[in-house]
Amino acid sequence: MxxxxxxxxxxxxxxxxxxxxxxxxxxxxxxxxxxxxxxxxxxxxxxxxxxxxxxxxxxxxxxxxxxxxxFGLAQQKGKHRRDDTTERDVMAAAFVILRMRRGAKWSDAVGEAANLLMPDGTGDRALQMAYARYKECFSSLPDEVLVGLLPEELRSYRPI
Structure with a gap:
């Protein structure tokens, strides 16, 4: 049995x-x-x-x-468990704003952020939404504060 x-x-x-x-x-x-x-x-x-x-x-x-x-055998549509992406989204928005301040186009900055933060290639749309969510409150922050929101490996990022 x-x-x-x-x-x-x-x-x-x-x-x-x-x-x-x-x-x-x-x-x-x-x-x-x-x-x-x-x-x-x-x-x-x-x-x-x-x-x-x-x-x-x-x-x-x-x-x-x-x-x-x-009975728990199937999941209700739209109710699946989602990962908390707040930390990633904050980093992405800060990165995009910094890149744009340094002359990058929005689409290029989002693409760079997606490549660096989501190397599996799934991130452009998610990071566009992250930027939209945080751009208003982050745009007025000085560069030093935005850099402080980035992980160490992105703080000194310079595109090739």
């Missing part, structure tokens, strides 16, 4: 992962565990089952979610 050695702590961990973050593997494991236990008429953790079902029913009724989303 696949789930014979599962502890109550394992079940609580899986339940918390489903309740408080998106973890479809934990949701599938809970469902498989309870299915195995029911199918083989084995004892199961009734508290975890009740909490899991109550959570799903509340999500279905109150939040009007589909069943697969309510």
């Amino acid at each position: 696949k789930w014979a050695a599962v502890t109550d702590a394992d079940l609580m961990g899986a339940l918390n992962a489903v309740m408080y973050s998106y973890d479809p593997v934990a949701a599938e494991n809970l469902i498989e565990y309870f299915h195995e236990r029911f199918s083989n008429e084995m004892p199961y953790n009734q508290d975890v089952l009740l909490a899991f079902v109550k959570m799903a029913f509340r999500r279905i009724v109150d939040d009007e979610l589909r069943i697969d989303i309510a």
Whole structure:
């Protein structure tokens, strides 16, 4: 039996992962565990089952979610976890403003920032948005302050 050695702590961990973050593997494991236990008429953790079902029913009724989303098997559109990019965005905006003050065109400055801060090639649009978000408050800052917002390796950056 696949789930014979599962502890109550394992079940609580899986339940918390489903309740408080998106973890479809934990949701599938809970469902498989309870299915195995029911199918083989084995004892199961009734508290975890009740909490899991109550959570799903509340999500279905109150939040009007589909069943697969309510049980944690799928993610609601637009609700995926996003990385906090504030630090990167602040650095990018400071870098772009500094480059433009030194004569670079906006598009070139954004491209340089994207190449340096996001070398995987995915960053132009994200860094354009970062610049737009911070340009108003950063534009009045002196160069020394903006340079202080950059990581050490970008403070002395000079394009080839």
